[in-house]
Amino acid sequence: MDGFHPINFGRMAQGYAAFLPATPFGIMEMLRRYNIETSGKHCVVLGRSNIVGTPMSLLLSRKGYPGDCTVTLTHSRTKDLPAEVRRADIIVAAIGIPQFVKGDWVKEGAVVVDVGINRIPDASKKSGSRLVGDVDFDAVAPRCSYITPVPGGVGLMTVTALLMNTLKACRKEIYP
Ligand SMILES: NC(=O)c1ccc[n+]([C@@H]2O[C@H](COP(=O)([O-])OP(=O)(O)OC[C@H]3O[C@@H](n4cnc5c(N)ncnc54)[C@H](OP(=O)(O)O)[C@@H]3O)[C@@H](O)[C@H]2O)c1
Numbered sequence: 001m002d003g004f005h006p007i008n009f010g011r012m013a014q015g016y017a018a019f020l021p022a023t024p025f026g027i028m029e030m031l032r033r034y035n036i037e038t039s040g041k042h043c044v045v046l047g048r049s050n051i052v053g054t055p056m057s058l059l060l061s062r063k064g065y066p067g068d069c070t071v072t073l074t075h076s077r078t079k080d081l082p083a084e085v086r087r088a089d090i091i092v093a094a095i096g097i098p099q100f101v102k103g104d105w106v107k108e109g110a111v112v113v114d115v116g117i118n119r120i121p122d123a124s125k126k127s128g129s130r131l132v133g134d135v136d137f138d139a140v141a142p143r144c145s146y147i148t149p150v151p152g153g154v155g156l157m158t159v160t161a162l163l164m165n166t167l168k169a170c171r172k173e174i175y176p
Contacts, residue, residue: 013058017174021051038067040070044092047075047095072087082105090110090113094115098118100135101114108143112144116134117131
């Protein structure tokens with residue numbers, strides 16, 4: 001029910017009933033519940049991992065809501081990443097580099113989903129560190145229409161999505 005099994009993944013990719021991978025499922029629910037318009041939007045996904053970037057790109061390009069996006073899937077070999085990100089109406093950042101996406105990479109009014117969870121040193125904290133995302137929140141937030149915080153954004157939705165999948169499994173909703 002984490003949605004990682006190749007059979008599940010294959011079913012999801014072909015649009016059959018499947019447990020969706022927890023993080024992408026949580027993001028799709030967030031887009032749905034905040035009524036974010038996705039149809040015809042250009043979405044740039046940063047990172048192509050099997051657990052986040054690749055399934056995210058598949059789900060957002062599927063027919064229906066949330067979906068019907070035109071998706072660009074980017075990675076470490078992408079040329080001129082800032083230029084790709086600047087074209088995005090929706091940005092999903094999942095690369096694992098703290099505060100990587102800068103303010104001037106983001107188009108005015110874009111929707112920003114920050115998946116990254118990175119710990120950086122912070123002498124002002126008792127623990128000596130704090131969590132930040134893959135997006136430079138302070139620089140990006142004033143430009144965009146929506147942004148998920150880190151912590152308290154996608155991470156919580158991932159846990160919720162896993163519980164939703166667990167409930168679906170218990171009810172035999174996906175595989176009767
Ligand atoms: N919030 C949550 O619930 C949640 C869930 C899962 C993961 N995360 C976090 O999300 C982040 C990503 O996790 P992951 O498991 O998807 O990562 P991963 O498996 O390490 O994949 C990272 C991806 O980022 C790409 N990348 C690395 N450096 C890059 C660069 N300089 N420019 C462009 N692309 C670059 C890599 O490209 P290549 O393929 O070319 O190497 C790879 O596709 C991490 O911070 C992780 O902790 C959070």
